[in-house]
Amino acid sequence: MSQTQVNSICPFCGVGCGMGLVVNDGCINAVKPLSKHPISQGKLCAKGWNTPFGISKHNRITQPLMKKEGVFEVIGWQEALTYIAQNLQKCIRESGSQSVGVISSARATNEDNYAAQKFARAVLKTNNIDHCARICHSPSVVGLKQTLGSGAMTNSIDDVAKADVILIIGADSTENHAIIGGHIMQAKLRGAKLIVVDPRQTRLAQIADLHLQLNIGSNIALLNGLLNIIFQHNWQNDDFLARRCEGTDALKKHVADYPLDKVAELTGIEGQKLVEAAKLYSQANAAFLAYGIGITQFISGTNNVIAVSNLALVCGQIGREGTGVNPLRGQNNVQGACDMGSLPNVYPDYQSAADKKVREKFSHAWNTTVAQAPGLTSLGMSNQARNGKFRGLIICGEDPIVTDPDRNKVEASMRAMDLLVVVELFMTETAKMADIVLPAASFAEKDGTFTNCERRVQLIHKAIEPPGEAKADWQILSEIAKKMGLGGLMNWQTSEQIFDEMAQLTSSFSGMTYSLLAKKNGIQWPCNAEHPKGSRWLHTTTFPIGKGKLIPVDHVPTNEQPDAYYPFWFTTTRLHYHYGCGSMTRQSPLLERETPNGLLYIHPQDALDLGLKNHQAVTVSSRRGYLETRIVLSNELVPGLLSMPYHFKEAPSNMLTNDAMDPTTEMPELKVCAVNIVPLPKNQSPCPSSISTDIEDWVIQ
Numbered sequence: 001m002s003q004t005q006v007n008s009i010c011p012f013c014g015v016g017c018g019m020g021l022v023v024n025d026g027c028i029n030a031v032k033p034l035s036k037h038p039i040s041q042g043k044l045c046a047k048g049w050n051t052p053f054g055i056s057k058h059n060r061i062t063q064p065l066m067k068k069e070g071v072f073e074v075i076g077w078q079e080a081l082t083y084i085a086q087n088l089q090k091c092i093r094e095s096g097s098q099s100v101g102v103i104s105s106a107r108a109t110n111e112d113n114y115a116a117q118k119f120a121r122a123v124l125k126t127n128n129i130d131h132c133a134r135i136c137h138s139p140s141v142v143g144l145k146q147t148l149g150s151g152a153m154t155n156s157i158d159d160v161a162k163a164d165v166i167l168i169i170g171a172d173s174t175e176n177h178a179i180i181g182g183h184i185m186q187a188k189l190r191g192a193k194l195i196v197v198d199p200r201q202t203r204l205a206q207i208a209d210l211h212l213q214l215n216i217g218s219n220i221a222l223l224n225g226l227l228n229i230i231f232q233h234n235w236q237n238d239d240f241l242a243r244r245c246e247g248t249d250a251l252k253k254h255v256a257d258y259p260l261d262k263v264a265e266l267t268g269i270e271g272q273k274l275v276e277a278a279k280l281y282s283q284a285n286a287a288f289l290a291y292g293i294g295i296t297q298f299i300s301g302t303n304n305v306i307a308v309s310n311l312a313l314v315c316g317q318i319g320r321e322g323t324g325v326n327p328l329r330g331q332n333n334v335q336g337a338c339d340m341g342s343l344p345n346v347y348p349d350y351q352s353a354a355d356k357k358v359r360e361k362f363s364h365a366w367n368t369t370v371a372q373a374p375g376l377t378s379l380g381m382s383n384q385a386r387n388g389k390f391r392g393l394i395i396c397g398e399d400p401i402v403t404d405p406d407r408n409k410v411e412a413s414m415r416a417m418d419l420l421v422v423v424e425l426f427m428t429e430t431a432k433m434a435d436i437v438l439p440a441a442s443f444a445e446k447d448g449t450f451t452n453c454e455r456r457v458q459l460i461h462k463a464i465e466p467p468g469e470a471k472a473d474w475q476i477l478s479e480i481a482k483k484m485g486l487g488g489l490m491n492w493q494t495s496e497q498i499f500d501e502m503a504q505l506t507s508s509f510s511g512m513t514y515s516l517l518a519k520k521n522g523i524q525w526p527c528n529a530e531h532p533k534g535s536r537w538l539h540t541t542t543f544p545i546g547k548g549k550l551i552p553v554d555h556v557p558t559n560e561q562p563d564a565y566y567p568f569w570f571t572t573t574r575l576h577y578h579y580g581c582g583s584m585t586r587q588s589p590l591l592e593r594e595t596p597n598g599l600l601y602i603h604p605q606d607a608l609d610l611g612l613k614n615h616q617a618v619t620v621s622s623r624r625g626y627l628e629t630r631i632v633l634s635n636e637l638v639p640g641l642l643s644m645p646y647h648f649k650e651a652p653s654n655m656l657t658n659d660a661m662d663p664t665t666e667m668p669e670l671k672v673c674a675v676n677i678v679p680l681p682k683n684q685s686p687c688p689s690s691i692s693t694d695i696e697d698w699v700i701q
């Protein structure tokens with residue numbers, strides 16, 4: 001038996017840990033952590049260790065499938081490609097290019113994402129291209145662009161080790177960015193002060209020096225309150241404000257409207273704790289601020305991000321080692337999918353699609369005329385589908401039926417489309433609704449690059465052959481282009497050719513090549529003539545927009561609040577052991593045995609008041625939908641607040657969630673809505689029907 005090791009990058013979260021894929025007779029049967037990797041330094045979390053299960057051949061989609069009378073039949077590639085090309089052309093002929101679009105995958109490579117946006121803009125002639133950043137950190141991309149000039153993490157992961165204060169806002173890092181969570185715990189052991197702002201008592205909150213357990217959705221009140229305290233005590237960094245920022249006076253005046261008693265009332269946090277937090281953060285030599293989607297997933301998401309940025313700028317905690325405004329981007333390559341322009345409003349490297357010069361640049365480079373009209377977001381496409389205006393969608397590696405808000409609406413949108421193509425590894429709930437399902441190669445079966453949350457572009461290498469007839473996303477999109485008569489636009493032979501094309505058309509990546517990336521354990525962008533070695537820190541001397549912008553923002557109540565019919569606050573979170581829709585982590589028997597298939601956390605006092613016992617079966621309902629699950633008592637919550645992980649299709653929390661949107665980014669308010677809970681009759685189990693994702697249950701062989 002021959003055994004080799006191919007070094008790669010973990011395909012789950014945005015930390016981007018290094019892993020060696022151990023290949024035995026054409027199969028990956030183990031992974032090894034890489035001791036020399038700059039971030040993971042010989043560690044992996046439970047998901048990383050279970051990677052071989054997550055892509056194992058058992059249960060994978062291996063051939064193109066076409067739905068005929070409700071079941072899938074195996075078809076040949078040529079038949080599938082012809083069907084897709086003809087139906088896309090039909091939609092475009094009858095309803096214009098705005099009636100079709102692409103959702104690409106933040107789990108797939110930069111090269112796949114570059115190909116997806118080029119396919120949309122050059123082949124379909126539409127800016128209808130988006131991906132899951134929409135419902136994740138799109139407010140970071142837009143908010144930080146306004147205040148700092150760039151929407152990415154300003155500093156690096158190992159800056160955690162250089163900080164004397166660490167402020168974590170709306171992020172559950174031991175569960176979701178486990179290796180960073182570990183770095184934070186180590187920093188705390190070494191003596192750094194830790195402040196956690198979260199309505200739940202997360203594991204980091206449990207060891208924090210200060211836990212500001214705010215009322216859900218009261219972020220701006222809290223951040224403006226902290227700023228007001230800082231100005232009142234003269235704790236702001238005057239020198240930094242004078243040299244590097246604009247808008248100080250207006251912001252100071254604005255936050256004076258957030259006195260201690262008002263903020264304590266809105267946030268539920270006593271004044272003294274707020275003063276302590278304001279002092280610790282502002283007076284630190286180096287304070288590292290990281291935040292997650294407890295900031296972004298609100299109708300006020302963009303303003304929440306701006307409020308975070310205001311705090312760091314006023315205290316001058318940015319542009320130096322150990323500091324920064326650090327959005328903890330979620331998916332393994334969500335940073336990359338944004339960088340590559342898989343967004344309706346920007347081309348690669350955030351070049352504006354609204355700018356005629358940019359459109360001319362890409363038209364010239366690609367030797368075609370690119371899309372002219374503004375594009376739709378993913379939820380925009382979904383909404384237009386229910387109006388009959390949006391008709392044909394290719395989804396590469398996303399499971400919106402499980403992961404988008406208000407599942408009943410999402411299902412109606414998918415049903416309304418004339419053509420739904422899903423490119424996937426597994427038979428997800430969304431794939432089940434498709435007209436055509438195409439088999440995608442996983443990260444271990446193709447070459448390419450992923451960009452982690454600290455802007456580090458890292459190579460992944462093909463270790464094994466794709467199962468059956470699966471192909472990389474970029475290859476599949478190129479072949480559809482060819483069938484549409486536009487193959488010349490996407491005529492690449494290797495992923496490296498795609499990367500080189502992208503690097504030539506951007507500034508931040510212009511100094512990168514595969515051979516340089518291979519030598520260096522990845523490179524952090526920008527990497528160009530000005531920064532030939534890449535950039536550990538952004539904004540050290542100036543911001544790309546000149547001065548940092550302080551922008552006053554106001555607290556707004558969440559779109560939905562508890563009332564007599566739906567008396568509980570409801571939020572959704574993640575479990576360490578499962579990832580996203582669960583399509584990959586739930587293939588692992590080791591991870592599956594760690595948690596029940598769906599659970600609702602409730603404070604013991606609420607359970608007592610409702611007469612509920614631990615593990616009792618309940619129904620949970622909102623204005624939009626209904627599900628059944630079992631409760632788990634938890635002191636991590638406050639009375640009145642329920643929480644639920646979103647990974648389980650058997651108890652899909654997005655049946656309940658609200659799609660009310662942030663007006664700037666169309667980010668839905670996934671983090672909060674109002675629900676009711678009622679016990680199920682005794683002896684009745686939740687989720688009576690188990691929902692199979694076994695491939696043989698769906699395909700006629």
Ligand SMILES: Nc1nc2c(c(=O)[nH]1)N[C@H]1C(S)=C(S)[C@@H](COP(=O)(O)OP(=O)(O)OC[C@H]3O[C@@H](n4cnc5c(=O)[nH]c(N)nc54)[C@H](O)[C@@H]3O)O[C@H]1N2
Pocket residue numbers: 013014047136169170171172173175176177197198199200202214215216217218219291292293294295328329330331571572573574575576577578579580671
């Ligand atoms: N195990 C695992 N890891 C993952 C993922 C996964 O599915 N599983 N997904 C990846 C992805 S895509 C992402 S985006 C990241 C997400 O990583 P995180 O940003 O850590 O995501 P969440 O745990 O959903 O939410 C973070 C925290 O926000 C808190 N919160 C809720 N409302 C508020 C509020 O009003 N204010 C504040 N300050 N906090 C609030 C919640 O209690 C929660 O602790 O994780 C990535 N890593």
Ligand SMILES: Nc1nc2c(c(=O)[nH]1)N[C@H]1C(S)=C(S)[C@@H](COP(=O)(O)OP(=O)(O)OC[C@H]3O[C@@H](n4cnc5c(=O)[nH]c(N)nc54)[C@H](O)[C@@H]3O)O[C@H]1N2
Pocket residue numbers: 105106107108109132133135136137293330331396397398399400402403404405423424425426428440441442443473572573579580581582583584646653654657670671
């Ligand atoms: N209620 C609630 N809903 C949420 C959230 C929340 O906190 N609460 N969080 C939101 C967030 S932050 C995010 S990022 C989204 C995530 O939502 P999704 O992006 O839908 O979640 P994933 O599970 O990552 O789905 C990615 C799919 O890609 C497939 N895949 C993996 N690699 C490849 C590849 O190389 N090619 C192709 N074609 N497919 C591949 C996997 O099998 C998987 O099914 O969920 C959002 N939904």
Ligand code: SF4
Pocket residue numbers: 010011012013014015016017040043044045046047048049176177178179180
């Ligand atoms: S922390 Fe993230 S990147 Fe690292 S092993 Fe875990 S899931 Fe993979």
Ligand SMILES: [Mo]
Pocket residue numbers: 132135136137330331
């Ligand atoms: Mo995410």
